[in-house]
Amino acid sequence: MAAKPKLYYFCGRGRMESIRWLLASAGVEFEEEFIETREQYEKLQNDGYLLFGQVPLVEIDGMALTQTRAILSYLAAKYNLYGKDLKERVRIDMYVDGTLDLMMVMALAAFKPPEEKEENFALTVKKAKTRYFPVFEKILKDHGEDFLVGNKFSWADIQLLEAILMVEELNASVLCDFPLLKVVY
Numbered sequence: 001m002a003a004k005p006k007l008y009y010f011c012g013r014g015r016m017e018s019i020r021w022l023l024a025s026a027g028v029e030f031e032e033e034f035i036e037t038r039e040q041y042e043k044l045q046n047d048g049y050l051l052f053g054q055v056p057l058v059e060i061d062g063m064a065l066t067q068t069r070a071i072l073s074y075l076a077a078k079y080n081l082y083g084k085d086l087k088e089r090v091r092i093d094m095y096v097d098g099t100l101d102l103m104m105v106m107a108l109a110a111f112k113p114p115e116e117k118e119e120n121f122a123l124t125v126k127k128a129k130t131r132y133f134p135v136f137e138k139i140l141k142d143h144g145e146d147f148l149v150g151n152k153f154s155w156a157d158i159q160l161l162e163a164i165l166m167v168e169e170l171n172a173s174v175l176c177d178f179p180l181l182k183v184v185y
Helices: 016-025 038-046 068-078 086-110 114-143 155-170 179-184
Strands: 006-009 031-034 057-060 063-066
Touching: 006 016, 016 068, 016 155, 057 068, 063 068, 068 086, 086 114, 086 155, 114 155, 114 179, 155 179
Parallel strands: 006 031
Antiparallel strands: 006 057, 057 063
């Protein structure tokens, strides 16, 4: 039996959350080691695990993987969540990048000074409702399938659901104008 993937990150969602979601969606059990001290982080760094000096880090298949997008691409391909051919993969990549853009807007808003947070969160919700969610609603409408790509559950669907839930934390009624996204949800 292969060893469970081991995830190294701080105690929180951050960049590791999408990796957790992808593994969970694939039905893969994993272990986590939370980095709680500077010494733990420095040990990973000094032992050569952190290629670019940052986490997340995932140990899997005898490799130490860094860089969130590379980790997600590898896991999606490994667990058959990355399309059947190059045309499906490029669509998955486009949709994932779109959701990651939206998620980055939300993440940056969270680090604004307290007096700017509410305004930034409101702008994030507006951007989701006017720029991102209409695109995904149209994709689903145009091809009439239950999933974003190839009528098969993929990494793009996982990433979209995570983004929807993040925006929903800011505004519970965010999907009221998006009936097809409600079905995805």
